[in-house]
Amino acid sequence: xxxxDILTGRHTVKGPAPDKLFAIATAYITxxxxxxxxxxxxxxxxxxxxxxSEFETAxxxxxxxxxxxxxxxxxxxxxxxxxxxxxxxxxxxxPDTPSxxxxxxxxxxxxxxxxxxxxxxxxxxxxxxxADAQKRRVYFIYNxxxxxxYPFVPVAGSQNERSTERxxxxxxxxxxELPIEPELERWFPLWGIPI
Numbered sequence: 001x002x003x004x005d006i007l008t009g010r011h012t013v014k015g016p017a018p019d020k021l022f023a024i025a026t027a028y029i030t031x032x033x034x035x036x037x038x039x040x041x042x043x044x045x046x047x048x049x050x051x052x053s054e055f056e057t058a059x060x061x062x063x064x065x066x067x068x069x070x071x072x073x074x075x076x077x078x079x080x081x082x083x084x085x086x087x088x089x090x091x092x093x094x095p096d097t098p099s100x101x102x103x104x105x106x107x108x109x110x111x112x113x114x115x116x117x118x119x120x121x122x123x124x125x126x127x128x129x130x131a132d133a134q135k136r137r138v139y140f141i142y143n144x145x146x147x148x149x150y151p152f153v154p155v156a157g158s159q160n161e162r163s164t165e166r167x168x169x170x171x172x173x174x175x176x177e178l179p180i181e182p183e184l185e186r187w188f189p190l191w192g193i194p195i
Contacts, residue, residue, distance in 0.1 A: 041098030044127045059113075066089075111126070143181065
């Protein structure tokens with residue numbers, strides 16, 4: 001806490017750390033080659049939406065920038081709101097050419113625009129989708145407020161059950177590649193991920 005925080009009675013939330021976010025752009029190679037976990041070609045960023053025209057304009061402009069930036073690779077951008085009041089901006093590669101690098105660049109562009117518009121505290125997390133050899137979903141979640149990654153492995157066919165054992169295994173396998181959240185109680189499940 002700094003002097004400004006004491007005087008104003010507010011605490012500034014640490015902004016996104018792009019270098020930690022971009023760790024996924026190299027870590028996925030280890031996932032593929034050593035653990036047979038393939039990129040699913042989709043990523044999303046989730047944040048608290050704000051019902052102001054300025055915020056909505058910033059989001060529209062961001063989506064246009066991401067669409068233009070990633071357009072050459074065929075990456076599409078869409079948004080949807082969930083039942084909890086959060087907005088998901090979803091990026092999808094062409095099915096035949098998943099590119100974790102393109103997705104990371106797009107996600108970073110969205111988070112940077114939200115932060116530049118003065119709403120960095122509204123960022124929740126980024127989610128990158130993968131699939132294991134049995135075609136089960138494996139997600140890697142980047143928590144913006146903490147600056148750490150963690151795996152999330154929902155049990156196939158279940159609405160609210162996760163494979164903690166598999167998540168811990170992934171932590172052990174990927175801790176040298178990704179800055180993994182050390183406090184397990186902060187590995188929050190995200191149900192209903194739209195990717």
